[in-house]
Amino acid sequence: MSGLQFFWFLLIGVLFAGFFFLEGFDFGVGMSTRLLAKDKAEREQLVGTIGPVWDANEVWLITAAGAMFASFPHWYASLFSGYYLILLTILFGLIIRGVSFEFRSKMEGQKGRELWDWTLFIGSVIPPFFFGLMFTSMAAGMPIDEKGNMVATFTDYFTPFSIMGALVLTLLCFLHGLNYIGLKTIGDVHTRAIEYAKKLYIVLFVGLAAFVALLYVSTDFFELQTTATTVIVALMVVLSILATYGVYNGKEFLAFFTSGFTIISLVALLFFGLFPRVMVSSIASANDILIVNASSTPYTLKVMTWLSLTVLPFVLAYQGWTYYVFKNRIKKDDVVKY
């Protein structure tokens, strides 16, 4: 394995982690518009917290997928064709969600607005759930033939482990969203978000325990990467405890960043556990897709590395700047367009 191959494997991990950190709270806020908000004004307040930033957050996904296509075309091809219907569902969610922000603001009638509020909600639940399902089942191994094509059936996608992974990720995103709301609002919504988070963190610990147990049974992560897997799992628990502490003691920054880093740890767990593979075949380990044989040529990797290292600092700078510009907390009666 060359250094560049490793770098791009790492970079894709970072991009997915960034996506789930940033869009994670967007999804959580989207879920909160139905689960937390009590009236129209509160929904506006919640949507106002992510209005200016959600679009750029979603680009992290596009970039992650693009980087995967560019640096590991075999991985991209096997994964995306193998999870065809799952990805179709995710796309459906992202599409109805993406247009909701614009369309809901244009609706004048109560019913019309409600409709696009619902699509926003559904579109915020689908992606974390099905991404969770996809990545968890991928970690457990899927039937991949010697040509690298996945030939899976329903029971390969939906296992107790993958469903648990899906639920944990969805819950984590919801909690992350609640913490973000805690950070970005004042008023009733703010108080209620914290109350919800207090209760849900108990549920999360149960979910995490079940997830780790199933991880032990269903994957070879603990066998192959004993130290890394154990450390990351421990880290997730510590982070969740810290987040709970933050929620109970009104330390909003702590709660938000620890919940975000819990999600990042989950992504790290996946990437460490897979290493040096990118896809695990449940048919024969000879069919595993490896970093070494899935990647693009050294030349392509080199060109891409130079280009992205040039552009990335600017991207991070102006995206970070957006958060600085819109740093104020949103009140209930703020008139925010959207």
Add this chain to the structure above:
Amino acid sequence: MTTIFHFFFVPLSIGLGLSVAIMETMYVIKKDEMYKDMAKFWGNIFLLSFAVGVVTGLIQEFQFGMNWSDYSRFVGDIFGSLLAMEALMAFFLESTFIGLWIFGWDKFSKKVHALFMWLVVVGAMLSAFWILVANSFMQHPVGYEINNGRAELNDFGLLLSNPKVWYEFTHVLFGAVLLGGFFVAGLAAFRLIAKKDIEFNKKSLNLGLIIGLVGTVLSIGAGDLQMKALVEDQPMKFAATEGLYEDSGDPASWTLVGWQDTDKNESVWTLEVPYMLSILSYNKPEGSVRGMNTINQELIAEYGDRNYYPPVKTMFWSFRIMAGSGAFLALIAVVGLWFSKRKKTLWDMKWLLYIIGFSMFIPFIANTAGWLVTELGRYPWTVYGLYTIADSVSPNVSAASLLTSNIIYFLLFSILGGVMAYFVRKEVKHGPYHIQESENEINRKNDDPFEKEAFK
């Protein structure tokens, strides 16, 4: 299908975005509030098309892996890296600054705010650029070598300097500019017929026509260069757009309209303009052009026995629709601008306003037709001369999955397209001054202590 739909909204985003950026710049320079109202109003419509354009673009990126997995493996080295660059350089720029533009009206100075829109437009254009670099590779592969059954990149610079890139990019870009211009002009014309916001719509109409005219002239120019390059590059595509089966005489005459028998591979009848095809192909009234039957033999000799005839009729008519539209739009823009210079005349000529109004749909048809020529003309290749369409599909995706996804996409797009058209209509009906009014209304409502929600 997804590509065509995507190709409806992206040029609209680029074109409208550019129009809005120009309006806002005029506002900064001339300090005329009307231009600010224009930027806000047309900006609202731009945002609608942007929202739909983004989500359909998302599908595009995923589809390569989902539906064309073998193709992705074959060209990932090249194609994938271009898509990644598109995301990194273009999408982040667009999506970040669109957020700043929407929510930044009160936070930034006029100049900075106008700059945001320009950055969004630059992002959109960069995105078009990278995707057309990728498409140009498919039309005319360069900078690669075949190893282990894959196309491997060996010269990134060649990808960018592929002459195809610059023909395609300029043609598509100017096509988007003209589309944006005529979209603004057309909607404004309809509003003038209804006698709504006269001054505002006059100004919009005028600016739309100017942008439209510039875009049309430049895109015709770029298209002409592109076709001349085709004679060498993809003679089959060129011959098919001309419906030319047998080698032409010297000098070659141009078929204005004609009918082809695609079973017998011959033209049934044609109406021709002498010398014209030679001029179109070589810029001089001499020289013959090879016909499809000759080229087919050449291609068989080069690439093996296969049918190399693209869908001739579609190509032939698509090209005529595209080129005809271009000529017609140029004429409309000139006539419209000429009358608008003579005070009061254009605004009283209802028939002309109707023509301009309905002209806003023509660029959409022309763009789609142009896209068909480009893509169908590549038949039977996904990468010209290297990789066929049949090789490209995902072997593990079932027909049922494909059918399901196509039905879902179709329904979803129809709904989204419909909803968007509905919103644009509504937005236009309300006119530019509705937003401020409704905002005041909301504020008043919030102050009302007897409002129902206050008691909840």
